[in-house]
Amino acid sequence: xxxxxxxxxxxxxxxxxxxxxxxxxxxxxxxxxxxxxxxxxxxxxxxxxxxxxxxxxxxxxxxxxxxxxxxxxxxxxxxxxxxxxxxxxxxxxxxxxxxxxxxxxxxxxxxxxxxxxxxxxxxxxxxxxxxxxxxxxxxxxxxxxxxxxxxxxxxxxxxxxxxxxxxxxxxxxxxxxxxxxxxxxxxxxxxxxxxxxxxxxxxxxxxxxxxxxxxxxxxxxxxxxxxxxxxxxxxxxxxxxxxxxxxxxxxxxxxxx
Amino acid sequence: xxxxxxxxxxxxxxxxxxxxxxxxxxxxxxxxxxxxxxxxxxxxxxxxxxxxxxxxxxxxxxxxxxxxxxxxxxxxxxxxxxxxxxxxxxxxxxxxxxxxxxxxxxxxxxxxxxxxxxxxxxxxxxxxxxxxxxxxxxxxxxxxxxxxxxxxxxxxxxxxxxxxxxxxxxxxxxxxxxxxxxxxxxxxxxxxxxxxxxxxxxxxxxxxxxxxxxxxxxxxxxxxxxxxxxxxxxxxxxxxxxxxxxxxxxxxxxxxxxxxxxxxxxxxxxxxxxxxxxxxxxxxxxxxxxxxxxxxxxxxxxxxxxxxxxxxxxxxxxxxxxxxxxxxxxxxx
Numbered sequence: 001x002x003x004x005x006x007x008x009x010x011x012x013x014x015x016x017x018x019x020x021x022x023x024x025x026x027x028x029x030x031x032x033x034x035x036x037x038x039x040x041x042x043x044x045x046x047x048x049x050x051x052x053x054x055x056x057x058x059x060x061x062x063x064x065x066x067x068x069x070x071x072x073x074x075x076x077x078x079x080x081x082x083x084x085x086x087x088x089x090x091x092x093x094x095x096x097x098x099x100x101x102x103x104x105x106x107x108x109x110x111x112x113x114x115x116x117x118x119x120x121x122x123x124x125x126x127x128x129x130x131x132x133x134x135x136x137x138x139x140x141x142x143x144x145x146x147x148x149x150x151x152x153x154x155x156x157x158x159x160x161x162x163x164x165x166x167x168x169x170x171x172x173x174x175x176x177x178x179x180x181x182x183x184x185x186x187x188x189x190x191x192x193x194x195x196x197x198x199x200x201x202x203x204x205x206x207x208x209x210x211x212x213x214x215x216x217x218x219x220x221x222x223x224x225x226x227x228x229x230x231x232x233x234x235x236x237x238x239x240x241x242x243x244x245x246x247x248x249x250x251x252x253x254x255x256x257x
Numbered sequence: 258x259x260x261x262x263x264x265x266x267x268x269x270x271x272x273x274x275x276x277x278x279x280x281x282x283x284x285x286x287x288x289x290x291x292x293x294x295x296x297x298x299x300x301x302x303x304x305x306x307x308x309x310x311x312x313x314x315x316x317x318x319x320x321x322x323x324x325x326x327x328x329x330x331x332x333x334x335x336x337x338x339x340x341x342x343x344x345x346x347x348x349x350x351x352x353x354x355x356x357x358x359x360x361x362x363x364x365x366x367x368x369x370x371x372x373x374x375x376x377x378x379x380x381x382x383x384x385x386x387x388x389x390x391x392x393x394x395x396x397x398x399x400x401x402x403x404x405x406x407x408x409x410x411x412x413x414x415x416x417x418x419x420x421x422x423x424x425x426x427x428x429x430x431x432x433x434x435x436x437x438x439x440x441x442x443x444x445x446x447x448x449x450x451x452x453x454x455x456x457x458x459x460x461x462x463x464x465x466x467x468x469x470x471x472x473x474x475x476x477x478x479x480x481x482x483x484x485x486x487x488x489x490x491x492x493x494x495x496x497x498x499x500x501x502x503x504x505x506x507x508x509x510x511x512x513x514x515x516x517x518x519x520x521x522x523x524x525x526x527x528x529x530x531x532x533x534x535x536x537x538x539x540x541x542x543x544x545x546x547x548x549x550x551x552x553x554x555x556x557x558x559x560x561x562x563x564x565x566x567x568x569x570x571x572x573x574x575x576x577x578x579x580x581x582x583x584x585x586x587x588x589x590x
Contacts, residue, residue, distance in 0.1 A: 076460060101458075101463065105443075
């Protein structure tokens with residue numbers, strides 16, 4: 001059974017078909033790149049999988065379970081975490097609290113225990129805090145835990161988003177342009193980080209990326225989308241030679257004349 | 258030994274400061290330096306602080322804009338006042354029960370009213386609470402048709418004045434303690450996440466509807482609790498004390514204190530009441546006419562000078578739980 005299985009997925013925004021008849025399967029442990037020109041519907045696929053927008057029709061299955069009608073927080077708890085293309089951190093709070101708030105879901109103390117600050121509540125918070133620090137160390141933000149999230153530089157904000165997603169201990173991680181706006185040395189570090197966390201957490205990763213270097217370097221398989229559909233699929237080297245892919249990115253020879 | 262002693266003093270700081278403050282007021286009152294009028298003002302300030310802390314949870318921490326906080330304050334005042342008047346007759350046990358009942362009625366009304374609205378994102382709650390405030394005011398004005406004891410539009414008298422400074426101060430300290438603990442728990446962090454980015458919070462496993470409802474119910478229950486104290490401190494309860502302008506009062510206190518700072522709310526609530534009283538004594542009868550101007554001037558000045566409020570989302574460290582204080586210090590080093 002594939003880790004993630006998308007069948008006949010449609011999403012229309014008014015008259016615009018953002019995703020139409022999409023089929024896609026991701027096997028457990030794969031690192032799949034999702035590429036395509038701007039407006040191809042890649043981010044919409046992520047929004048559909050994580051439940052942020054409802055599908056018009058079609059089916060999404062995660063580990064054999066249908067995700068239809070589930071709220072985003074329920075889908076997250078099943079084990080699908082994501083990052084956002086246009087970074088969505090909790091800006092006016094600390095770097096540590098950004099991760100801690102996700103780990104909090106695993107604590108079991110209730111409202112009364114929180115209000116009275118019982119021994120158990122304090123102990124559980126301390127444990128979660130240690131865990132949050134470990135996650136921050138992993139993405140290289142351990143020394144900045146007390147700063148406000150909005151004060152971090154761009155690349156660090158992207159890494160914090162990854163730490164926040166990992167705090168849910170997901171099975172499937174959806175990364176939406178993690179290398180956007182990074183310089184070459186940051187990109188190299190990021191590729192190492194993605195490989196590292198994938199191995200450590202036993203993750204399946206689906207990655208949207210425009211920097212072909214990252215895709216070719218990391219992915220075992222590449223899926224190309226255009227106009228809401230999969231137009232090609234294969235190994236990174238196959239895809240680079242694929243005529244329909246070149247067409248989607250560069251246009252058809254002579255079509256502009 | 259040094260470290261252990263420091264932990265002990267840190268833990269003791271909050272109760273010690275509260276006790277010192279309490280004794281100071283009692284001494285000032287006994288020596289006559291603080292006359293009955295200013296004691297009344299002080300109690301009013303503390304009651305406002307309790308209700309404003311409620312709105313601080315709802316708006317300052319969870320980011321849900323409410324324009325009807327005074328309605329929940331009024332529900333608590335009428336509920337507790339009626340119980341005190343009918344059965345209490347000054348008995349402290351009945352007094353405590355009536356306070357709890359006032360808080361419960363306000364909290365329950367918030368859940369029933371909030372659930373359908375809080376499922377939605379964005380600012381629908383502001384409009385809905387505005388409507389709720391108007392409905393409650395009309396109900397209070399006409400309540401004597403159902404329960405004659407409320408007096409309807411002429412106001413309710415006869416509630417025993419049980420709530421002296423000790424009660425009001427004790428309740429305020431207890432509420433500050435509980436609120437402080439909550440905002441530094443998983444609840445506080447989830448509320449802030451909802452305020453900062455509701456979509457991201459939802460996508461990161463936070464049940465946003467549930468946390469918003471809890472914040473709204475708790476915040477309104479605090480307003481109800483404050484209302485109960487009010488009814489037992491100033492035994493003339495009138496619907497006009499719970500109108501839209503009163504809701505604006507709470508909102509001003511929370512915004513001026515800084516969103517996401519409970520110490521800012523407390524300090525601003527007290528300062529606000531005293532400032533208005535000073536203005537009242539300076540301007541005399543003209544105060545009523547100039548009140549609107551004063552409000553606008555104060556708001557505009559503070560927002561220009563300190564756009565994030567007096568404390569701007571920061572907390573007064575002395576009131577934080579011990580580990581939180583230590584943590585911030587380590588991290589800034």
